[in-house]
Amino acid sequence: MAFLQDRKQRQRLSPRQLTLIGAFLTPFILMTAYFIYRQMAPFGSSSLLTVDLGQQYIDFFAYMRRALLHDPSSIFYSFANGLGGEMLGTWAYYLLSPLNWILLFFPGSSLTSGVFIITVLKYGLAGLTFAWLLLKTTKQRGLFVITFATAYALMGWSVANQLNVMWLDAAYLLPLVFYGLYQLMHTGKWRSYVIWLAIALIVNYYMAYMICLFMILSFIFLAVDRYTGWRQFAKQAGQFAVTSITAGLLSAVVLLPTWWSLSQSKAQYTVTSFKWKFEFFPPKMVAKFFLGSFNFDQMPSGTANLFIGAIALIGALFYFGDRRIHLRTRITAGLITVFLALSLCVQPLDLLWHAGQFPVWYPYRFSFVVSFWLIWLAAQTLTLDFQPSALAIALVTLIVVAGSTYVAIFLKQFKFLQLNQVLLGLLFVILALALTTLPVKHHWIYPITFFVIGVTEVTANAFISLNNISYVSQGEYGNYTDELQRLVNGVQKTDNGFYRMGKTFMRTKGDAFQTGFNGGGVFSSVLPKAVPAFYGNTGNPDGDGFVAYSNGTLVTDSLLNMKYYFQNKKLSGALSGSSMLPATSNKADLADYRALSQDQWATTYQNPYALPLGYAASSKILSLKDTTADPAQYQANWLSALTGRPADRHLYQAENFDQVTFDNINQQTKITGAVLQKKNLLKPGSITLTIKPKTNDAIYMTFGSTVNPDNATFVLNGKPLNQYKTYRHTILVSVADHAKGKTIKLTVQLKKGSLWLENFTLYRLNTAQFKSAVTQLKTSPWRLTKHNSRSFSGTVTTKKDNQILNTSIPYSAGWRATVNGHHVKTYKTVGMFTALKLPRGTSRVTLSYWPPLFNVGLLISGITALSLIGGSWFWRRRH
Template identity: 35%
Template sequence: MKKISKEKREMIIRRTLYFGLPLIIMAIIYAILHVYPFGKLSLLTYDMGEQYVDFFAFYKDTLLHHPSQLLYSFTNGIGGETLGLWAYYLLSPFNLILLFFPKSMLPVGIMIMTLIKYGCAGLALGYCLEKMHWTDQKWIPAATVCYALMGWILANEFNIMWLDVLVLLPFILYGIEKIFDEDRSFYYTIFLALTLFINFYMGYMVCIFVVLYFIWTAVRKWQNWKTFGKRAARFSISSLLAAGSVAFLLLPTYFDITKSKGVYTQQTIQSVIEYQPWKMLSKFMIGTINDNQIQNGFPNLFVGALIIGGFILYFLAKKIPWREKITAGLVCVFMFFAMCWQPLDLVWHAFQYPVYYPYRFSYLVSTWMILLALRGFAKVGKPKIYQLAITFIIPVICWIVIFINRKKFNFLTVPNAIATLIFWIVIFGIMTWMLMGWNKQIKKLNLQMLASGLMLVLIAAECGMNGYQTIKNIPGASEVSYTNFVANLDRDIAWINNQDNGHTFYRIGKTFQRSENDSLNAGYRGLSGFTSTQNAAVTSFMNSMGQPNYLGKENYTEGTLLTDSVMGAKYFLAPTDQFDNLVKNNNWVTPATSYRPDISFYGPVKQINGVTIYQNPLALSVGFAATKDVLSSKNNFPSSDFTADNQSYLLNTIAGTHRQYFDKVGYYTKMTNCTLDGGANGNLITTDPNQPSTYEIQLKNVGAEPYYIQLTTGIVWNSSITINGNSMPGMGNGSQPTLFNVSANTPGQDVTIDINPNNGKTIDLNDLEVYKFNLSAFEKTIYSVMNNQWKLTHNGRLQLRGDIDIPHDKDVMMTTIPFNKGWSAKVDGQKVKPREAFGTFLAIPMTPGRHHVTLSFWPPLLTLGIIVTLITWAILVLCWRYEKKK
């Protein structure tokens, strides 16, 4: 067996350290914080719990069972293209780790994957620093810890798809160095392409940064203008080739985004400073994260005391030319303003305000500081006293400013501030020892090696403390809240799937949920969805129907018998005792999100583990005959104030009728510690803010029909609401008032609805109405629509086929499939251009009579993207051969 050389053995030890130290530090933190399997908590908090874990379940299902879901899935909201979903969330190679974990164990798989990403980030930087000969070896281990555990990654570890960028970024920068040192660009092209492929959003930010890095490198390695021109051309062409090599993904994703996230792009930009810039200094301290900071805070800039010292020394080092320092300074100024001046901030975020997690590009600022710090250590030589003094005093002055104003920072604690100062003083002392080169021998003990080891321990302790204090401040989630819910829901869905043959297209609704993406997790056609690539037209439609919604999110929690039927909700899941379920605490199996007594009109067909499955006999198929009045490229519902009018308009326009489905009813009121200013729909004003107040609505001797109360977002957000004494779940996101079901199938009973203002807030009761559902009128209309439905003969994931009879008074086959230009239609074998219905759905004009209709899906621009990618790959092969010969 060949003996490993000492040099190679040392290299293996170093790189194991680069990988292992960040991983071990974070594993210890997870254990201390009782993250499963070390305790009962999980990493499923914020978007990790509300989105990503469901995406990972979808990822497993796609790769192992249904590969067509790479392009489209009806489990994505009410149906949607998924290439954008994959491009934004699911293309990390680390995700393959999750294939080895059953769905119930995904929280453990996610934790392991997160730890591995921490380790790989440290390894990537250490490897590339060695290859670039960037600095002395003694600084690299500590730098890898600072890089892998920077404040940005800790604050964003729950956005797990972003973390890959820290693994890829060092290789991209190394590739730029190769352009200058070896006149080779293939390395750079490949790693930039990988970054764009794995997460185009982070890749976009990297593309901005590499331009800055290239300019700085060109100045640092300046020869002449001719050489610069050649390298700039090589860099530009290589960047375009990187994008072209993944055009098969980027082009259809771009199209998808224009119909989803891109709709919310800022049309006007204000030249404003977003906060007092000096406040960002607070983010260099330990433990400066809390819930408010995640929602709308300052840039996450923690990099550790060592990096701050080296960063200052860079600008004091005499061996570094002034032109390089000036260029680096200009880059710093650009990044500084990007972190506080709105126009530049928006540029980094592709001209969209981030929803939570502000200044998402700050990892590039931290990386930039680390690189300059290490170059400073390499070039400063043996520092002068004044250089050390300046390096020490500047952070201390900044610390004093922040500490004096600490009450302005609700995330900063005195112990963490003091710990920051102590670490700075001690690390500065050891840094000085290492820079001065004091190297005495004490009993064969090399003090320089001792200092390097001690520095690494201190950096690990500092970054570890910051990691602990950061993650401790982020609300955790119970592991069983996922596993118990998923296990129970999977049983319900499996039973339903066994009842219907494969030709039936139906959707499933629920009065409980773990997240809006339950349908993606359990693999059923649902009615809610939450992704950054969610179809904006669907969100707008759901808003018009009174469903809670927000950017990229629609939550079908407050449906009515009318919307259930039109949207094809054939099955509904609810706790066996809905009313009792409202008061249960820590209920991980059926956490209530709505109260729908009206589904009692559907027949209960099965009970499984406390859940009743109802079957809706009036649910429409995915397609049905409709009047041509449904055709519109805009959401043209008549009212932004009265949701019942919009729902009536929806069904009447489909059927060509003019019926009233919601009848306003009177009610009695009783006020306790409050008065009404402006009549029944005026402002509810609390008399004594220190005492509870209640606005009570009484419905006497109700009929058997469903009753709904219309409440605005302002009422829902600013008060607690009870029905007959039990708290009513509900979310008010959205501009449209919501219809809350308060009674059904309880003839002769009284219903009491209490609105209790929070903390004495004034409540605007504008648009508050109570309705009785006109069941007989609704049944007449819905039965007429059911007579002419699309009867599927093939229910595929990318193609639907079936027959429909269009009566003489109808002109259109309308579907509840979201409109997308990727859908093509054939009627009786002839191509027909699909149209939009209600600015949301796919519709096909056709003549009266019996027709065979085929719908097929292929993502827009995918074919063009594939062609561009193949051409680019051919060019890259030629470039690789050329560089190899060279």
């Protein structure tokens, strides 16, 4: 009997364990309940996909599943990454969260359910780790810990950045790293700090960089709090530096190849000049402490997300008047708080936290450390034995009243706030003030009231804030994904060679990642700078972090190995306008391709002019320095350099319009470069251009960056002209093909009072000459015998001297080439692709990719890990 009682006691959970479970389950259950209420998959017809999560990250998650389960060779390099690109940078920024392994159990369109699960788990883990920190470093216990942990888990930063799901790992890792530093400073034990900081650097180096900066501030705070003399301070500083560097060395296997990747992409956009100025009027930040202070407009530009709840905010203010804490510690905490506040509004400090780059959307991404800091200070002070002085109460009340009055007076400036939110926030402030200043706090009802008030406010903030955001429906995502997957599978079942596929529709620029094919578009923060430059040159939409192959021509389709094309069908009758495949390009030149198959939604075409991945070409391509801003001429020069035929430079011929009519617009004698002005600003204005091709050649038009859907509406033959909306360089638009003798009409309807027809030119492609060039380049193909995502091997025969193997593999220092078993140098063509010189005759050529600096990083991490393990073993044996 005694044995059974002892066993029951061992099985019973301790108060500490119950607190930790409660700290995890409270935010987990609250957010799960909200998502179920919003009918998020798998509990309804909606999904968590919104903005970048729906347009970017979900595609990377699909790629991760495919790489780990079906195609390990694509872990390091993938041809779904635009035209091809290294992937370690993508893994390091987007995919190394340990929770992402859960996604392996959610194939296809069910991936949204996996995103649901990892999101609510990250909320729960943030509460769990913060509770662990409070139990280890403060007097807080029970419901008080759960309240502060929930305030941290559901802070404004987490709610606003929930869609940036890879950043949420920072929320649950920060308390663990901070505790490791706390332990290092108090006991000299280093393992916890080194291990957790290394894990943070590996899981997401970007957010870990911000954690590292915050650890410097935390070290200063803890060192001052523990100060006994300069000798001890120097010793602690040395320990902090050595352990921090050790954590960096442990994570070198990720950091070094990622650094190389960044040097080709984001690092090239680093700001080198700045001004010491406020980015906005600093008191505006006060509005973000009210619940529900977030909406869609705050995503691209806004002030920092600082909401932490009234109890935590009041507690943080009381900290600075808490006489139980050393004055030097409070002064140091005050200076750190001022520095953090200035970082939220002073340009150079903002840049410091963002590694020298202004964020594109989601400003002040580091505000999670500010919220952590304030909540942790509050937890130090709001203990059961805390009793603020009358002066402290008066000062805190004055600060709160002043801030609330400012927000109320200038409420119209804060589009994300309404009066009822301000009044509700003031109610919670009053309750929090009353609760924290009560002279008696030991009654059993006090912790329950503390918990109810604190958790209710942060829950209300999460619900109100997320209600301001719209989401992609499960059907919109799932139906599109399933249809595109069917189309891709249909091609891949019959052709196992290497080729790329294009399409005239798009859900995201990462569709190739989503459904596993070699494509031409990508949206990534680690996109090499050379890629958008090339797309802009060839007449396709590009940006600093994205490219879209929506404006391919017969020439680029051929040179880029676009062997297959999917075209969405234009449905009629009751289904008119209901296609699940949203059109993004008008590709009349598909008339030159062969239709292979079709289903209800799309037709699959094969491109007979698609060149292989590699082929023998003229060495003139190595010396081509093309600076033209005309994409048609750029393409012609590119093809001419490959064939070695000067006549191919005249592949495109500028044509005149047969007729131009103006409606409420001043007459123009020259169309290209003209500035159209409405005669009557109150009436519609348009220009109609008519052509009647004399041949069956492909017809294209160039649109300058001002000729875009924001400034005008384009109607081709009575139907809207499909075109991807965002482009900053001149694009090429396919207008007609095989249309000899047919009347083609393009109407441009002005949306504003005027329109500059920048680079607005009509071109005819000499199709016969183009076919001749393709036939020549096809005579000496690189015949692949083996290939996967990072390795190609095959033979090529050159019939002339001074020929090169030209490929459409994007150039990278990671590609290694051998010709007949001998290593050879690789060359970059048109600033983008890989080529190598060949001897005359038949050669066996191999190209293989390995991430630059990966081996060095692996060696450094391995040696560091072995040294730590060996050192620990030796120390234990000795002691």
